[in-house]
Amino acid sequence: MYRQVIKPALFCLDAEDAHHLTVNALALASRVPGWPAVARRLSAPADPRLVQTLWGHTYTSPVGLAAGLDKNGVAVPAFSALGFGFVEVGTVTPQPQAGNERPRLFRLPPDGALINRMGFNNAGAEALRARLSRLGRRTVPVWVNIGKNKLTQDASQDYVACVKALYDVADAFVVNVSSPNTPGLRALQASAELEVLLRAVLNEAEAQRLRTARRTPPVLVKLAPDLHPADFEASVGAAMNAGVQGLIVSNTTLSRDGLTHTHREQAGGLSGRPLTRRATALVRDAYRLTRGAVPIVGVGGIFSADDAYAKIRAGARLVEVYSSLIYEGPGLPARIHRGLGQLLERDGVGRIGEAVGADA
Template identity: 70%
Template structure:
């Protein structure tokens, strides 16, 4: 019912607005809803997965369901209670950089309705680590695991990038349940060069060392995951995965947005930036499968890219993902998408006679 109301009433209204204006309007409404006493908790009782087959414990945290919110939608963590109320199993904020930055000039976000996709060239626009910590630290307990996606400031040269990532960890180590090292956004000049195996290993090791340094002070050691691009040459992808493993990261996110524009039909298909949504589904699933093979299934993988329905999520699980993330599907499907995905996954597991989703992880790899 919620999904139908969104598609028939709210979506047509929002899609009349410029994409980023609609984004800010929606986020402002969700921020306001987050302040309504008791509402997020009550709503989550209805939306959160109730099926034990979807529950997992990873990196010492319980995940009620495998579907999480991808980074980029709530960069500054302003509406986390409302997003938790939609039924997500975990939430990823950011990308955050040590210092605030405005990002690239507008327009920088484009809908591709014919392709069920988005193109963005936001450029790590965010309020910085100090503002994010103040906001997250005000919440004594999060209803779901909270991940922080970290990056470098645009004006920080690549040779000094590790210091920026370490500053993010130092500033947010007491409020993050996981850190995601973002070296794969196409919208910060030169950032993707950090995916080269040697540079990546050095960077991830520096982040892991900073996490370890904060362990005594914060009495916690959040895992470090690395988010890779889908546009790497196969040999480079293999080298990057191996570098992540050698550096001691605890997980991979596959994948970020793509620069590939093959097969698109929408008006804004030629805009610069990263493409997300359904056109990325097959490619990202294939890369999840390859990453699972390369790591022997020993490094948890988060599958993201083109997840619109339960079959999309199931394909990524069977390819080797333990968790799933989405963003673009919310724009096109609305707030009922998460509950529908979780219920659909339960039905698919029951159809195949599977008692727990962990039994299908990597089944097709």
């Protein structure tokens, strides 16, 4: 139904209008009593081989929703109902901001890609805190992707402010220093600046732990795919030196190699199929650099179980999807789950964790 009816109708609309329509519909569905739990029983994997325990949480699936689709956390129950093992909301900034001028989201159907220059449009940390506080008991871990407001000069103060505001409602924090759509943001990936920033975030998380006696959510950092290999190595080293608990590899790219659609000339970050191989190679590099010391989350061009499995074998413990959900529809997580089970059986692997890094 999605491919034959819903997708053609949505693709007749402006990409951002379709995005808002979809998220608003899922937000309404999230408020239907009992529906998310019933739907999840049909979509979530009942395969114990896919279960992992990470940072004190149980992940029934290694497949999560990447940040950017539900920026304000309005549809977390609906996304969990699709069968995701975890949901990442945001990017959120301390103060609300409108983001960049429209149009700012573009589809490239022949390339299986999206280009966005949204600019961290969101309702702010306090609004997100209020929504996540109302969720009650969660069926999956909810991660919060944090960033800085466009006009902030001292970036660290914004990231620290997000941790302070959202500490009680986040199951993990993702420090986003790799979006290409906020001026100066990617400069924070330079090793010296990155280590200082991450230490500030981790120190605030520890201060909040002492204040609340609540288990500290892990802090992960999300890196760009466009770094020079030496710079990527330095950024990974800085993150490890600071003491982060995980890496997300990778964000959108500024590269336009191999694109055919006329929207290839649009400014912004590219996601989808063109990133598949590049992101997998970077996961492998990160796994080798860290020697598997922290969990890695693989992101970029995952459209199938084979794509997800390749990133897992390259060193990812978890993976995330976004663009492929737009193209493949809500049945994607369940299809990836079934395919992963078949791939594990094919390779004689007992549990998904045993495949992590097998090709690295």
